[in-house]
Amino acid sequence: MTTLVGAEFLKLRTTRGWIGYVLALVVLTGIGTAAQVGSAAEVDLGTPEFQRDLVAGSLASLIAFLVGITSVTVEWRHGTITRTLLVTPRRELHVAAKGIAAFLAGVALAVLAVAVVLAVAIPFIVARDASFVLDSGLGARVGRIVLAAALWGALGAGVGSLLKSQTFALVAGILWILLFEALLTLLLGLVDLDSAADFLPAQALGAFEGSVDDALSPVAGGVVGLAYVVGVSLLGWFRVEHSDVT
Amino acid sequence: MIEVERLTKRYGSTVAVNDLSFSVAPGTLTGFLGPNGAGKSTTLRAILGLVRPNAGRTAVLGRPYRELDAPLERVGAVLETFDAHPGRSGRNHLRFLAAAARLPASRVDEVLALVELTGAARRRAKGYSLGMRQRLGLAAALLGDPEVLVLDEPANGLDPQGIRWLRDLLRALAREGRTVLISSHVLAEIAQTVDEVVIIHRGRLVRCATMAEVEAMAAGAARVRSPDAERLASLLAEAGLDVRSLGDGTLAVAAGPERVGELAAAHGIVLHELSAERATLEEVFLELTGSEAPA
Numbered sequence: 001m002t003t004l005v006g007a008e009f010l011k012l013r014t015t016r017g018w019i020g021y022v023l024a025l026v027v028l029t030g031i032g033t034a035a036q037v038g039s040a041a042e043v044d045l046g047t048p049e050f051q052r053d054l055v056a057g058s059l060a061s062l063i064a065f066l067v068g069i070t071s072v073t074v075e076w077r078h079g080t081i082t083r084t085l086l087v088t089p090r091r092e093l094h095v096a097a098k099g100i101a102a103f104l105a106g107v108a109l110a111v112l113a114v115a116v117v118l119a120v121a122i123p124f125i126v127a128r129d130a131s132f133v134l135d136s137g138l139g140a141r142v143g144r145i146v147l148a149a150a151l152w153g154a155l156g157a158g159v160g161s162l163l164k165s166q167t168f169a170l171v172a173g174i175l176w177i178l179l180f181e182a183l184l185t186l187l188l189g190l191v192d193l194d195s196a197a198d199f200l201p202a203q204a205l206g207a208f209e210g211s212v213d214d215a216l217s218p219v220a221g222g223v224v225g226l227a228y229v230v231g232v233s234l235l236g237w238f239r240v241e242h243s244d245v246t
Numbered sequence: 247m248i249e250v251e252r253l254t255k256r257y258g259s260t261v262a263v264n265d266l267s268f269s270v271a272p273g274t275l276t277g278f279l280g281p282n283g284a285g286k287s288t289t290l291r292a293i294l295g296l297v298r299p300n301a302g303r304t305a306v307l308g309r310p311y312r313e314l315d316a317p318l319e320r321v322g323a324v325l326e327t328f329d330a331h332p333g334r335s336g337r338n339h340l341r342f343l344a345a346a347a348r349l350p351a352s353r354v355d356e357v358l359a360l361v362e363l364t365g366a367a368r369r370r371a372k373g374y375s376l377g378m379r380q381r382l383g384l385a386a387a388l389l390g391d392p393e394v395l396v397l398d399e400p401a402n403g404l405d406p407q408g409i410r411w412l413r414d415l416l417r418a419l420a421r422e423g424r425t426v427l428i429s430s431h432v433l434a435e436i437a438q439t440v441d442e443v444v445i446i447h448r449g450r451l452v453r454c455a456t457m458a459e460v461e462a463m464a465a466g467a468a469r470v471r472s473p474d475a476e477r478l479a480s481l482l483a484e485a486g487l488d489v490r491s492l493g494d495g496t497l498a499v500a501a502g503p504e505r506v507g508e509l510a511a512a513h514g515i516v517l518h519e520l521s522a523e524r525a526t527l528e529e530v531f532l533e534l535t536g537s538e539a540p541a
Binding site: 079085 | 287317386
């Protein structure tokens with residue numbers, strides 16, 4: 001499995017698709033962080049709560065999700081899935097390798113995003129005569145953010161295997177996170193099932209990383225998020241297992 | 247070595263392969279022939295575990311492809327569709343295959359040299375010509391130095407020089423004792439290369455034969471011209487031979503010229519012309535598959 005995951009990273013590195021995602025993450029996170037620090041009240045700047053929320057505000061999870069989707073669907077789009085399955089004919093191994101590689105890519109993206117946040121925020125906050133608190137609370141939050149982005153990456157790979165079409169998977173994934181889940185939460189609220197919305201994927205993983213208030217506990221959010229990753233990956237494996245590569 | 251047993255594959259209401267059975271013996275170079283749409287690609291993809299049969303089974307080296315350990319080192323394949331990412335260089339395409347198959351990276355440069363693609367190896371694949379794409383596919387197939395090769399129309403896109411190069415390469419591989427199954431819709435294209443042929447049409451087996459048998463089918467016809475063609479035709483027909491009038495006193499006979507000449511002499515029939523006729527391999531192929539010759 002280590003060999004297959006290594007080969008997946010080689011695939012990711014040897015095309016230019018990943019550059020756009022990394023650039024988007026760095027630029028948007030940098031701008032977002034600068035805007036947050038710039039618009040914050042002096043009194044909030046030095047508080048651990050504000051600084052932890054800064055770290056949680058990156059787009060690492062979204063980008064990791066999209067990278068996960070793309071890493072799988074690009075194979076079906078360009079027909080490279082044929083060669084991939086000739087080398088790895090056991091499709092459960094192929095789906096698992098994709099999921100693990102996307103999980104690790106999520107880790108890398110989240111670490112990069114946190115680095116960008118710190119690189120922008122610390123000088124900005126210090127320049128405004130406040131101090132940045134690097135404590136264990138921040139460390140724990142960063143750890144959860146990194147793990148959440150990793151789960152989003154693996155979830156993306158599962159969605160990619162399930163849907164196979166790159167355009168459909170990317171559009172459906174983005175719409176789910178930005179629109180459908182919010183709409184569903186609203187609808188559940190209308191029928192007095194607000195708490196059920198806590199179990200939706202973005203809500204659960206948001207609770208895990210601490211970016212969603214009044215939701216599941218971080219541990220429960222992490223367990224629900226992991227269940228989504230496993231469930232969607234199994235469905236993705238079923239789809240790939242029963243697909244003809246023509 | 248390669249076994250296909252009662253294979254059936256349907257796509258919706260279309261039956262691509264219908265109860266097809268054949269086997270390829272170890273160490274042989276076998277042509278897999280049929281007109282376009284005969285079911286060749288589907289069969290090869292079923293052999294390679296890419297397509298799930300509706301019925302029947304396939305095996306390579308005694309096991310379904312999906313159950314092979316280190317499949318790249320056992321079976322190499324070139325399929326009709328280009329399977330490299332257009333934004334990735336040919337060399338990087340082979341590098342990730344080698345990495346996934348736990349093959350040494352040095353093997354990548356070896357196969358690139360073997361298919362004469364070293365000069366273009368660092369170029370992105372989207373800039374490759376059709377011939378270069380075929381060579382990259384062959385390089386991928388040969389990466390694991392496999393004992394079995396499955397090639398789907400590998401000559402497509404190659405210029406005459408490239409076809410000769412491919413023929414020489416396949417002969418060299420066969421001499422090394424490898425088993426090669428190579429598909430084509432043109433018999434003449436692979437006739438000089440293969441030992442045996444498996445011919446299919448509309449998803450069904452038409453014939454398994456050695457190339458020598460196919461050659462024999464092409465031989466054995468005669469063309470005869472006589473002022474007494476009508477009587478000669480009757481005598482030949484009475485002798486159980488297939489006779490066709492070509493007009494102007496000329497007949498085409500499904501028998502060697504010796505037999506026709508002896509029969510004419512025995513009945514005192516004057517002949518103005520008697521020659522051996524040889525059907526082209528393509529005519530034999532078309533006759534076997536019941537296809538129309540291209541206009």
